[in-house]
Amino acid sequence: MKKEDIKRLAKNENFISGIYNYCDRWCERCPFTARCMNFAMTREHSDDPQTSDINNEKFWQSLSDIFKMTRELIEDTAEEMGVDLDNIDFEETAREEGIKDKITENHECCQAAKKYDQMVTEFFESEYVPSLQVVDKDHMNNAVELQKSDVLDGPPTPDEMVEIIHWYQHFIYVKLLRAVRGTLGNAEEEWEDFPKDSDGSAKVALIAIDRSMAAWGYMHHFFPSHQDQIMAIIVHLERLRSRTETIFPQARHFVRPGFDER
8 A cells, every 4th residue: 555545545435534533443343344444544455364463473564564654644744734843852742741641640540440451361360261151041041232232243152251351451541541641731622612532532431341341240140159359340340430431521422423423
């Protein structure tokens, strides 16, 4: 793919502008891949399935190639606009960004999300084993599906719940970092008439928390020998969910392009 290809894709009116900014990055289970420019760029760059495997060297090579093309595109645009990309006080910028990073990392929501990440790791390393048997198969067959209709096609299974838990394990922390970081400085105040990116990021984090709680709730119901450990995780997530909603009161109302539009 060349930079001309990126410009061509950007003109495609079928793509939903900015949809990839507030998604959960789970392309395999997303109904909007056909309308996502990021997904199209990845597929157009290479049809080799190995380029989508994060553990494969081809994935990182593909990402590196896309970065180079994006860099060229930025340089061309900056030249057209008369912007000097080298005119930056790196020392002052680094100092300011370092302070913001510290504030963000020490924020109560980010700390709680990081703790949740650790709790998940500890649970699967010390408690969970693949041979766990479901106690009540009748309940399993009649289990309530998760809110996200595209996650499950039929009755959920323990393996699917584990997959959901692992997918969002680190994701919640990353999105809350972005949400908190977005509240620092005056960037959002300058665009006060527009939806805040911090609210959008917080909403995605909240959705990830909701789905994680549903998955843990399923695990709690069917694996009674681990109920104490699982309940501790659920309670922790509930506190994090409640606190996030308090700090970002408009997050649930944020309209994500594509996902929340009707």
